[in-house]
Structures are given as C-alpha cells and as structure tokens.
Amino acid sequence: MLSVRHPDGSTEKGEYGLVRLRLGEAEYLEPFLQVVANLVRVIGSSPGPGEVSIAMRRMVRLFDASPNPRGSVLGLWGELLTICESEAPAELVDAWHASVYDNFDFAASGSRLEVKTTTGTGRRHIFSLEQLLPVPGATVTIVSITTTETAAGTSVEDLISRTKNLLDTDPVRQMRVHEVVAQTLGAEWARHVDHRFDEDQAIQSLRFLPAPAVPRVGEVPDAISGVSFTADCSDVQPESAPHGLAALVRSHGA
Helix, strand or coil: CEEEECCCCCEEEECCCCCCCCCCCHHHHHHHHHHHHHHHHHHCCCCCCCHHHHHHHHHHHHCCCCCCCCCCHHHHHHHHHHHHCECCHHHHHHHECCCCCCCCCEEECCEEEEEEEECCCCCEEEEEHHHHCCECCEEEEEEEEECCEEEEEEEHHHHHHHHHHHCCCCHHHHHHHHHHHHHHHCCCHHHCCCCEECHHHHHHHCEEEEHHHCCCCCCCCCCCCCCEEEEECCCCCCCCCCCHHHHHECCCCC
16 A cells, blocks of 8 residues: 655555656656556546556557667657648548558558658658559559758657647557657667657648559569669659548648
8 A cells, every 4th residue: 555645745555566767867757647648548547457456567668778760750740740731630630650660651551651850951762662652442642842951940748748638538540650760769769759850841832642653663563672772852743632641731832
C-alpha cells in the first residue's frame, strides 16, 4: 500500500504503480510527461484487467535505449506536416506506418501515399524502386515537399503537438503518434524533435505527383533487389485532381 498526497494536502492510500524516469538529459522530461499524460487518458478511470500493464509496456518501449533510427528527422517532419494539412487527420494516422519498414508512408485500401521532403536544390528525391512500381489494386501518389532548415521554422515537436490537438478527443491515436515518432527516430527521439524547417515554404511547394510519371531505372535482374536512386521530379506534371489518401490533403501550391 502506498500513500499519495494530493495538491490540496489530503492523502489517499491504495495500490499504485511507480514510474520513474532516470534523466540523462533534461530534454526527455517534457516528452516523458506528455506520454504519461497521454497514457492516463488511454487507460481511463476504470481500466480492465491487464490494461495498465499493457500501457506501461508501451511507455517503456518509447524510452527504450536500444532501438536504432529507421528514418530521418526531415522525412518525419514532412509526414507530420502532411497529416496536419489533412482534412481527415484521424484517417491518415490510421494509414500511417503499419511498420516503419513499409514501402509507403501511408497505406489504405486502394491507395498508397509516399511523402518525399527535401532541403536540396530543386525537387530531387530519393526513391526505392519498389515505391514507383505498380501496386495491384491501388494507386500510388508521391507528396513532394521542398523546405529549408531554419531556426525560425516549425519544429518536429510543434507538428507533434499540432497533430495531437487535431486528435484532442482521441488519446489512442495520440499515443500512436508518439509511437511512430519513437520508431522512426530511434532511442534518442526526444533529442531530435527540436529540428526546425520552413513550414510556409513547404506548404507552398507541396505537390501531388503520380508515381508512374516519376523518372526511374528500367527493369533490373531478378537477382538484384533493394535498388534506390535519386530522381529529379522538377518536370513531373502534378496531379490536378488527387484521389485516395491524397485527396484528404490540402494543397496550396500551383
């Protein structure tokens, strides 16, 4: 039995779990508190058998010191911006990275969406060949974004907070946002969420490109796999009427 003291000075005895963060760096404190608050909402006031244990395991995985990064800060920033620019953020979060090893950032029935974000000159993006090959029964659209890293820009953390606000009444999907961020950036994800990029430039540059129109290498021998390359998409004609998941995302560009 533990005794808990409330802010008004009253005490309450009961069975409680104790979660402690051993801080190595101060930047982990705020993300830790956000995750804990999110989990409390997910569990609710009357959790069922085993739900608290499951929630605790989810939290431990978020702060596990062993996972390696599986994606880039810039790529994650572009994906979060795409969700924030969506008219149906919950639907995009549901379609977001069933696994960070998936070929596409967002996948739903009949539709695939791959977000490519660059800070380089022109609209040059790195693709795997699989991302541009036909997907039976589905259309594939590339979201092409160009931006600039700048201290005055919008941070990854800003976009995480904005996405969670869009899902304000949905703690389960809010928790999923934290999990995808941690899976993408690895064990030290909390150290990278302060990277900032020019949001206005990114929004104005956003284009929907049909995957079949993107330049790609020709056929490769069956014995060769894992082909990746950089394609200049500057001359690819954007889709005038995006459909599938792309139709959920607002485009302010020409």
